[in-house]
Amino acid sequence: AMAREGLVFESMYGGTECTPSRAMLLTGRHAVALGLQDSVIHGTEPRGMDETVETLADAFRSIAYSTAAIGKWHLGFYAPRFLPCRRGFDYFFGILVGGGDHYSHETTESFIARGNASKTIAVTGRNRW
Secondary structure (H helix, E strand, C coil), rough: CHHHHHHHHCCCCCCCCCCCHHHHHHHCCCCCHHHHCCCCCCCCCCCCCCCCCCCHHHHHHHCCCCCCCEEECEEEEEEEEHHHHHCCCCCEEEEECCCCCCCCCCEEEEEEEECCCCCEEEEECCCCC
């Protein structure tokens, strides 16, 4: 019934990693157009999915649907404006980063600090779930 009144997606390009793939699914735009094609968003990076781009949750909310995201976000969490409940979701239950321990709710990740003197840095922090 939904397909008769809406759109039928017959093909889709997927991203190479979780951040680009999630952004593409939620916005309907290619990761390159969103500037998220290069890698995942690490816990220490001050960036997130462009907040001026409408998400699928925004579209559903605009026609009076309640929305929820359950699972891994991994689309930015440096500032509140990047969080799921500011991106069209009424409810969120999950983790904001790429992964974490299901019992301790901690995540440890390593990333390469880009620049003239690139180096690998490890960080540990608490997940929101």
